[in-house]
Amino acid sequence: AAAAFDAVHGASETALTEAFGGLPKALKRRVSIQAAYAKALQRAGAHAAAESVLRVALKQTQDDRLQAAFGQLRSADPASALKVAQGWLQGRRDDPVVLLAVGRLALVAGALEVTAQMLEASEALSAEGSSRHAQIDGEALQLLKADWLAAKGEHGAAFALLRKDR
Numbered sequence: 001a002a003a004a005f006d007a008v009h010g011a012s013e014t015a016l017t018e019a020f021g022g023l024p025k026a027l028k029r030r031v032s033i034q035a036a037y038a039k040a041l042q043r044a045g046a047h048a049a050a051e052s053v054l055r056v057a058l059k060q061t062q063d064d065r066l067q068a069a070f071g072q073l074r075s076a077d078p079a080s081a082l083k084v085a086q087g088w089l090q091g092r093r094d095d096p097v098v099l100l101a102v103g104r105l106a107l108v109a110g111a112l113e114v115t116a117q118m119l120e121a122s123e124a125l126s127a128e129g130s131s132r133h134a135q136i137d138g139e140a141l142q143l144l145k146a147d148w149l150a151a152k153g154e155h156g157a158a159f160a161l162l163r164k165d166r
Contacts (some may be wrong), residue, residue, distance in 0.1 A: 005036035013046035018154060020034075031057065035065040047074045059077070064089060064097040071101025078109035086114075096124060103144050115148045 007014070020028065020037050027033055034057040041050035054070045057063075067088060075081035082105040088098045103118030122141055142161065149158035 005033065005040040007029070011040065011044055013041060013044050013049055016040050016044060029060075031061060031063045035063075035069045038066075038069045042069075042072065042074070045108070048076060050073055055084070058084075062071075066096075067101050068097050071097075071104045075105075075108070078105065079083055081105050082109040082114070084109060084147055093121060096122060096125060099125075100140055100144065103148075107144065109145055110151075112148065112151055115144070119148060119158070 005019075011019075016037065020033075023033070034053060037090070038050040038053045038057075041047075041053065050069075051073050054066055054073070057066050058070065067085070070081070070085065082102070085098070085102045085105050088095075089102060092098050099118045099122045103115050103122070106112070106114035106118060119122055145160045146158040149155075149161065
């Protein structure tokens with residue numbers, strides 16, 4: 001069922017909600033399905049619905065898949081979404097999924113200093129060569145850094161960073 005939501009593009013919020021509603025309760029509780037459903041809602045432009053699904057699911061479990069999806073939200077209240085994600089940092093400052101999620105949400109909320117801190121922490125994990133580094137999504141991290149540079153007005157540096165990868 002999660003793969004079905006992952007594959008859906010162009011569906012309406014109503015169609016997605018009906019499809020999710022038709023699933024047995026046991027399937028609705030699976031983290032993989034909740035995360036896939038929320039991502040499908042985001043692709044459909046139903047950002048508030050996706051945020052609601054993720055907030056409810058994250059109250060049940062602090063799963064990386066849910067946190068990663070939450071980090072990609074286009075929340076109507078970016079500061080509130082950032083505050084939720086910052087709560088995950090307690091005791092998990094070396095979690096690459098959390099660092100990336102907080103960094104993304106901070107950028108959207110205009111908290112560029114927080115974004116910088118998350119980038120520095122991610123780069124420190126990378127430099128350590130820790131086992132957690134293997135989980136860092138290098139491309140997503142590089143895009144976040146380029147977006148952060150652009151938000152600071154350093155467009156040339158952002159462009160150079162993106163070109164370096166090609």
